[in-house]
Amino acid sequence: GQVVVALAKTGAGKTLWLCNLAYNMRQHRVLFISLEMTREEVYDRLRRIYLFHHPRASDTDAERGMANVFVCDENRLGEKDIAVLVSEFSVEAEGPPDVVFVDYLGYFARGARGNSPYEKASNAVMQLKADAKAGRFVVISPSQVNRGAKEGKAIDVDDARDAGPIEETADFLVALYRPEDALNLDGSPINIGGGSNGKVKLSLLKSRHGGKGKVFNLQ
DSSP states (O other): OEEEEEEEOTTSOHHHHHHHHHHHTTTSOEEEEESSSOHHHHHHHHHHHHHHHOTTOOHHHHHHHTTTEEEEOOSOOOTTHHHHHHHHHHHHTTSOOSEEEEEOHHHHHTTSOOSSHHHHHHHHHHHHHHHHHHHTOEEEEEEEBOTTSOTTSOOOGGGBTTHHHHHHHOSEEEEEEOGGGOBOTTSOBSOTTOSOOOOEEEEEEEETTSOTTOEEEEO
8 A cells, every 4th residue: 555646736737647547547446536626527537538549439438448447526535534435436346446546635634633734734644544555555646835836847845735744654756847837037937829738747756666856758
């Protein structure tokens, strides 16, 4: 049971990244817990990703192709709720999940114990770790960075909100950022022409299995 946390600014494509992961992991049993979007919104993204890779497929083909991906759109979860959802998933999918996506960590932390945001974040990520170990699955959850993180620039561990417990508990820590979002010194956008080239960089900030510091180019 391991926990992967992805740091990103608002609008960096956290949910879309998870949807692409779900597509690529569709041969495994996947539980997608969406605390921000509805099931319909998440599934529409999954469907479009499937049809992008299989342009001749029908909507029925896409539904069958993503049959191992179960989407739950709870608004707020307490400490024991993920274990309950995993139990329900195991009955519905005739087996436990291999991967659990929690979109996203900040929303999950709102339902955690604690008298401060730091305590809530600490208890939330520790609970995810406990659930992952107990269920022997991988948890992947994005987390927003502080507003001080510069647009379009590489994200550091210290940019994470309540960075301490996240860095200590996560087995893998990655960062997502779009270079085209970078600003000039006067605050004006470098990408004056507008539109998106779709390029995203993923940097490996922490890894239990080595490779720290590697940067991957995504499209």
